[in-house]
Amino acid sequence: MLKLTNVSKSYAGGKVRAVDDITLHVKRGEIFGFIGPNGAGKTTTIKMICGILQPDSGSIEINGFDVRRDPIQAKKSIGYVPDNHEVYERLTGLEYLNFIGDIYGVESSVRKERVSKYLEMFEIADAAGERIKSYSHGMKQKLMITAALLPQPPLWILDEPLTGLDPRSSMLLKEEMRKHCEAGFTVFFSTHILEVAERLCDRIGIIQNGKLIAVGSLDELRGQKSNETLEKIFFELTESEG
Ligand SMILES: Nc1ncnc2c1ncn2[C@@H]1O[C@H](COP(=O)(O)OP(=O)(O)OP(=O)(O)O)[C@@H](O)[C@H]1O
Numbered sequence: 001m002l003k004l005t006n007v008s009k010s011y012a013g014g015k016v017r018a019v020d021d022i023t024l025h026v027k028r029g030e031i032f033g034f035i036g037p038n039g040a041g042k043t044t045t046i047k048m049i050c051g052i053l054q055p056d057s058g059s060i061e062i063n064g065f066d067v068r069r070d071p072i073q074a075k076k077s078i079g080y081v082p083d084n085h086e087v088y089e090r091l092t093g094l095e096y097l098n099f100i101g102d103i104y105g106v107e108s109s110v111r112k113e114r115v116s117k118y119l120e121m122f123e124i125a126d127a128a129g130e131r132i133k134s135y136s137h138g139m140k141q142k143l144m145i146t147a148a149l150l151p152q153p154p155l156w157i158l159d160e161p162l163t164g165l166d167p168r169s170s171m172l173l174k175e176e177m178r179k180h181c182e183a184g185f186t187v188f189f190s191t192h193i194l195e196v197a198e199r200l201c202d203r204i205g206i207i208q209n210g211k212l213i214a215v216g217s218l219d220e221l222r223g224q225k226s227n228e229t230l231e232k233i234f235f236e237l238t239e240s241e242g
């Protein structure tokens, strides 16, 4: 479903190697958690997957489409929740959702049904007619989640989606992520909340200094040490590599 092959990206004229030769294959139906310290390269990787940044080298394939050669088909396969929500503040929530629905070609009766389902689920239906600039951080986050779910994309990409969500919304989002995978779709998300990654993910990738230092199910990451928490594994791996 999602294939990265030898993907690298530098900033500042090559001085900062943000992503360093990452090769990764996320399978259909999988929830994949991407964890790593601040500045490890998670957001840079996610932006390259979504076609916002171009890799310096390597290739990315989504749902069988190469992001560089077939950008529209690749992007149509993605619903993306970015780590910041400063977009289209002048639109109302509903205008924004209709805009997304138009871009993805979501048919109007399906669109109405999904929009009202998620707006009610996340308790932002009353604010749907207000401009996004008046929304709180959590409300913007919920709107972005709704927008990303609206087309029911095969690949759902979320960059730190739980940040700023209250406990109830956070629980609902985790349920939606699980349901999305049970329906045969795929979820790729970054987080700093290791307990969530531990409980929710089928597989986890750990990135540090742009390098993927470990990938696998929790059991695979544990290796011989069968009872270790992800937190302990994370510190052991990142400290030994650091
Ligand atoms: N526009 C930029 N110019 C220069 N360096 C950048 C730029 N954006 C990111 N970086 C650097 O690239 C590296 C990777 O950043 P990135 O945002 O991908 O990390 P991250 O894993 O998402 O971190 P966080 O957990 O803080 O969100 C960091 O060293 C960061 O300082």
Ligand SMILES: [Mg+2]
Residues within 6 Å of the ligand: 042, 043, 044, 083, 159
């Ligand atoms: Mg980030």
